[in-house]
Amino acid sequence: MSTEAPAxxxxxxxxxxxxxxxxxxxxxxxxxxxTKLFCGCRNEFGSPxxxxxxxxxxxxxxxxxxxNQMAVEYAMRIGxxxxxxxxxSIFHRKNYFYPDMPKDYQVSQYDQPINxxxxxxxxxxxxxxxxxxxxxxxxxxxxxxxxxxxxxxAGYSLVDYNRAGVPLVEIxxxxxxxxxxxxxxxxxxxxxxxxxxxxxDGKMEEGSLRVDANVSVRAAGSAELGTRCEIKNMNSxxxxxxxxxxxxxxxxxxxxxxxxxxxxTRHWNEAEGTTRSMRSKEEAFDYRYFPEPDLVPLAPSASxxxxxxxxxxxxxxxxxxxxxxxxxxxGDSDSVVTVVxxxxxxxxxxxxxxxxxxxxxxxxxxxxxxxxLDGARPLDPDAFCRLLLLESQGKLTTxxxxxxxxxxxxxxxxxxxxxxxxxxxxxxxxxxxxxAVDGVIAANPAEWAxxxxxxxxxxxxxxxxxxxxxxxxxxxxxxxxxLRERRA
Amino acid sequence: xxGPAGGRGPAxxxxxxxxxxxxxxxxxxxxxxxxxxxxxxxxxxxxxxxxESARAAAAAVDEAVAAERDPGPLAGVPVALKDNxxxxxxxxxxxxxxxxxxxxxxxxxxxxxxxxxxxxxxxxTNLDEFAMGSSTENSAFGPTRNPRNxxxxxxxxxxxxxxxxxxxxxxxxxxxxxxxxxxxxAALCGVVGAKPTYGLVSRYGLVAFASSxxxxxxxxxxxxxxxxxxxVISGHDHMDSTSLPSAPPSAAARLSDGVEGLRVGVVxxxxxxxxxxxxxxxxxxxxxxxxxxxxAKVEDVSVPAAVYGLSAYYLIAPAEASSNLARYDGVRxxxxxxxxxxxxxxxxxxxxxxxxxxxxxxxxxxYALSAxxxxxxxxxxxxxxxxxxxxxxxxxxxxxxxxxxxxxxxAFEIGAKTSDPLSMYLSDLCTxxxxxxxxxxxxxxxxxxxxxxxxxxxVLAPALGETVMFxxxxxIEDAARAHEEAVR
Ligand SMILES: [Zn+2]
Numbered sequence: 011m012s013t014e015a016p017a018x019x020x021x022x023x024x025x026x027x028x029x030x031x032x033x034x035x036x037x038x039x040x041x042x043x044x045t046k047l048f049c050g051c052r053n054e055f056g057s058p059x060x061x062x063x064x065x066x067x068x069x070x071x072x073x074x075x076x077x078n079q080m081a082v083e084y085a086m087r088i089g090x091x092x093x094x095x096x097x098x099s100i101f102h103r104k105n106y107f108y109p110d111m112p113k114d115y116q117v118s119q120y121d122q123p124i125n126x127x128x129x130x131x132x133x134x135x136x137x138x139x140x141x142x143x144x145x146x147x148x149x150x151x152x153x154x155x156x157x158x159x160x161x162x163x164a165g166y167s168l169v170d171y172n173r174a175g176v177p178l179v180e181i182x183x184x185x186x187x188x189x190x191x192x193x194x195x196x197x198x199x200x201x202x203x204x205x206x207x208x209x210x211d212g213k214m215e216e217g218s219l220r221v222d223a224n225v226s227v228r229a230a231g232s233a234e235l236g237t238r239c240e241i242k243n244m245n246s247x248x249x250x251x252x253x254x255x256x257x258x259x260x261x262x263x264x265x266x267x268x269x270x271x272x273x274x275t276r277h278w279n280e281a282e283g284t285t286r287s288m289r290s291k292e293e294a295f296d297y298r299y300f301p302e303p304d305l306v307p308l309a310p311s312a313s314x315x316x317x318x319x320x321x322x323x324x325x326x327x328x329x330x331x332x333x334x335x336x337x338x339x340x341g342d343s344d345s346v347v348t349v350v351x352x353x354x355x356x357x358x359x360x361x362x363x364x365x366x367x368x369x370x371x372x373x374x375x376x377x378x379x380x381x382x383l384d385g386a387r388p389l390d391p392d393a394f395c396r397l398l399l400l401e402s403q404g405k406l407t408t409x410x411x412x413x414x415x416x417x418x419x420x421x422x423x424x425x426x427x428x429x430x431x432x433x434x435x436x437x438x439x440x441x442x443x444x445x446a447v448d449g450v451i452a453a454n455p456a457e458w459a460x461x462x463x464x465x466x467x468x469x470x471x472x473x474x475x476x477x478x479x480x481x482x483x484x485x486x487x488x489x490x491x492x493l494r495e496r497r498a
Numbered sequence: 499x500x501g502p503a504g505g506r507g508p509a510x511x512x513x514x515x516x517x518x519x520x521x522x523x524x525x526x527x528x529x530x531x532x533x534x535x536x537x538x539x540x541x542x543x544x545x546x547x548x549x550e551s552a553r554a555a556a557a558a559v560d561e562a563v564a565a566e567r568d569p570g571p572l573a574g575v576p577v578a579l580k581d582n583x584x585x586x587x588x589x590x591x592x593x594x595x596x597x598x599x600x601x602x603x604x605x606x607x608x609x610x611x612x613x614x615x616x617x618x619x620x621x622x623t624n625l626d627e628f629a630m631g632s633s634t635e636n637s638a639f640g641p642t643r644n645p646r647n648x649x650x651x652x653x654x655x656x657x658x659x660x661x662x663x664x665x666x667x668x669x670x671x672x673x674x675x676x677x678x679x680x681x682x683x684a685a686l687c688g689v690v691g692a693k694p695t696y697g698l699v700s701r702y703g704l705v706a707f708a709s710s711x712x713x714x715x716x717x718x719x720x721x722x723x724x725x726x727x728x729x730v731i732s733g734h735d736h737m738d739s740t741s742l743p744s745a746p747p748s749a750a751a752r753l754s755d756g757v758e759g760l761r762v763g764v765v766x767x768x769x770x771x772x773x774x775x776x777x778x779x780x781x782x783x784x785x786x787x788x789x790x791x792x793x794a795k796v797e798d799v800s801v802p803a804a805v806y807g808l809s810a811y812y813l814i815a816p817a818e819a820s821s822n823l824a825r826y827d828g829v830r831x832x833x834x835x836x837x838x839x840x841x842x843x844x845x846x847x848x849x850x851x852x853x854x855x856x857x858x859x860x861x862x863x864x865y866a867l868s869a870x871x872x873x874x875x876x877x878x879x880x881x882x883x884x885x886x887x888x889x890x891x892x893x894x895x896x897x898x899x900x901x902x903x904x905x906x907x908x909a910f911e912i913g914a915k916t917s918d919p920l921s922m923y924l925s926d927l928c929t930x931x932x933x934x935x936x937x938x939x940x941x942x943x944x945x946x947x948x949x950x951x952x953x954x955x956x957v958l959a960p961a962l963g964e965t966v967m968f969x970x971x972x973x974i975e976d977a978a979r980a981h982e983e984a985v986r
Contacts, residue, residue, distance in 0.1 A: 065603060065604050068830065069825050069830075070602065071584065071602070071706075072590075072606060072701075072702065073702070074701060074702050075739065076736065076738075077739065103821050105821050109827075112825065113825045115821050115824060161839075161840055162839045162840070162841075163839075296868055298868060298869075299872075300821070300872070300876060303709035303710035303740075304706075304709050304739060305739050306739050
């Protein structure tokens with residue numbers, strides 16, 4: 011390690027061995043209610059600026075908030091899906107001046123949140139504690155024009171209040187995450203849970219999921235927590251991972267040089283790939299929290315909580331277990347995780363129901379279907395199942411089946427056999443294939459002699475020749491089986 | 499100025515006349531508009547007279563009567579509104595420069611209810627800026643004068659509404675009462691003023707001062723008029739979460755029932771207390787004696803925690819106000835004073851837009867909510883509030899209603915207390931406990947002091963005890979009339 015203190019914030023490349031990252035995440039999730047949290051305005055992304063507004067969400071003098079019961083129900087769904095206790099709760103006002111907040115305070119839950127103390131299991135089994143999942147209102151959106159893109163040096167700033175008052179649930183994890191990969195896996199799994207509850211559309215790119223990370227490092231094996239920094243402004247899973255890696259490296263470099271980490275909020279700069287101090291603990295706002303007098307306490311009845319719990323659809327972990335049981339695959343494998351995250355597990359179950367190969371279904375879904383989801387036509391489950399059967403019965407080769415699947419995804423359709431026929435696909439019968447293999451053997455006696463003598467690498471040569479001779483209709487697995495059979 | 503009723507019949511008689519077709523709403527309105535035109539230059543009860551829209555409303559009432567449609571219970575009765583009640587398209591200033599030129603895009607719920615009841619909104623009345631004050635001297639537009647003596651204050655903060663009724667500019671008016679802002683000016687101007695149970699009247703459209711204490715209430719020349727007005731504006735409103743869901747008690751139901759058998763307690767702490775003038779105490783005793791003579795059982799009662807009301811109030815009200823008034827930041831509406839950046843713009847706007855008393859309370863409240871002080875100030879004040887409620891509840895186990903002074907003295911001279919905020923704050927000594935408890939209270943004129951200025955007697959009742967409260971108030975009004983006649 012260098013003994014010189016770094017001249018800038020930029021970390022050296024410190025030796026990460028001997029250090030452990032400790033990460034907690036705060037995930038803000040916009041609820042997909044029809045209307046906002048405290049008024050009847052539409053909760054809709056992408057409307058023209060300042061069209062979904064009213065006296066309440068503009069915080070006009072005299073206006074008062076009234077809670078949206080659907081938002082409460084969504085918040086409870088999220089809490090219950092994360093194994094939290096649903097508690098009687100109240101709202102507080104978080105006071106600070108910023109032009110995107112019409113009232114210059116945010117209505118948020120503080121020390122009595124609706125959901126407390128749950129957990130989320132990551133694929134692979136790591137259990138991450140959930141401290142709380144509380145409700146709050148979103149702010150408007152500010153665009154700074156000119157200057158350095160920040161409010162204090164902008165030529166002017168534009169504010170769109172369409173988002174002001176949109177219901178949010180903030181899910182606060184315990185500091186149980188130990189790597190950026192853990193953090194990404196947690197957000198992925200959480201997003202999947204949120205979508206499964208129906209409370210969120212899970213769209214990070216539209217800002218309906220926003221993640222802040224509390225990062226600290228400590229000597230591996232230590233039980234004490236280091237001083238943490240809160241990192242904001244990560245817009246994707248990739249930037250979350252990068253920001254955590256950068257920040258941990260920065261802290262390790264500091265500590266390795268005998269420095270200390272200052273508790274502060276840091277801003278992730280995607281273009282530079284660095285974090286920059288926004289404000290230190292000393293400069294932190296005093297939010298002057300106090301109970302919101304315009305709202306009454308929220309005390310969902312036991313029967314309401316029970317009804318919400320009863321109506322919760324199965325969560326991703328349970329669905330992965332079902333897929334695993336039906337297919338014999340590992341429920342934590344990437345392909346099963348992917349299939350469930352993409353909400354495709356119903357296709358697997360449908361395939362197994364009709365006697366198709368479940369593992370093959372998972373493979374096709376996790377690969378071809380997953381890769382072509384964007385802009386795809388809705389896939390007909392029945393067509394998908396019949397395609398799998400055509401493939402496993404040898405009526406289509408793997409390559410042909412994949413092509414038919416791509417057609418179904420790009421153009422729709424309910425009859426895979428018809429699509430295959432239109433493409434001129436038909437797998438060769440066993441007899442025709444035997445004739446083709448024998449023809450190739452006869453035409454290449456020298457190569458065949460070497461293969462027969464044990465030169466296995468020539469198998470590829472013969473497969474290529476058979477493929478060419480059959481214009482791609484041969485099932486290549488069947489070809490290699492025939493070649494080994496002829497050699498024996 | 500002539501007497502409290504301005505030489506005209508009370509509001510309920512006017513409404514009856516208009517409903518029966520004996521009187522025309524437009525004629526009544528013109529009489530009041532003439533009175534305003536002749537007298538308000540001196541008194542300055544109004545910030546804004548709505549002559550044209552009032553004429554249109556009165557004409558509509560007359561048309562309804564002619565067409566035999568029900569014109570509503572307050573048909574053709576002019577009502578003045580405190581200028582912190584939102585009126586669509588009509589300036590609503592809170593007597594503050596910071597709301598200069600702001601036009602609300604909506605009507606307060608009470609305004610809508612008044613319109614539906616056939617009332618004619620005649621104008622917006624002066625107040626202490628944002629309802630902070632006890633003399634209506636803290637108005638950006640100059641003080642209102644007491645119609646009984648132009649050198650005296652009308653009280654406050656609803657001084658304009660009290661003066662409007664006392665001067666005969668309108669038979670009815672609405673005010674808001676956070677710590678006595680209806681009852682204190684009503685007492686000082688010699689009219690009836692009531693603060694209803696918290697939650698009985700919707701606060702939607704009332705520009706907030708201290709949300710957990712604010713309540714809209716009626717002014718009238720008589721108890722019957724005030725009851726009629728309250729009955730029109732009370733009742734659940736889905737736009738206000740703190741609005742009570744239960745059916746509202748009728749204020750006017752038992753006005754002529756007398757007080758035979760009712761139990762009346764005279765609150766020691768709010769009557770024979772330090773700072774309350776002997777002549778005021780004497781009037782409370784006379785009223786108590788009159789009730790006893792009419793068959794009520796009258797005794798003294800102690801409500802010990804009431805003495806802490808003033809201190810608790812001056813933490814809770816400024817704390818809530820500091821948050822409620824944050825939104826006046828120059829970003830969206832009202833005054834904006836440019837600055838080099840947004841922080842400077844906020845500062846300049848608020849420095850220029852708010853008067854001294856508002857700034858004093860914002861600073862008090864900000865301090866009371868600050869980290870490290872919250873529990874000692876705001877938290878402690880809320881505990882005192884609980885004690886006050888407990889002590890009142892104990893008293894109401896023995897008594898149907900309580901009696902006390904409304905104000906420590908008669909109206910003081912303009913300018914007498916402006917340089918001494920603490921002595922000004924003491925004006926609300928007797929009225930504040932009802933706001934902290936959320937209970938109703940009403941003041942009824944009962945004779946005058948040696949200076950010839952009116953004295954009010956306060957009747958306090960438990961939550962939703964409006965029916966019995968107005969019943970007792972009517973008996974006191976009868977006694978006061980009998981007393982006046984005897985003196986004559
Ligand atoms: Zn709205």
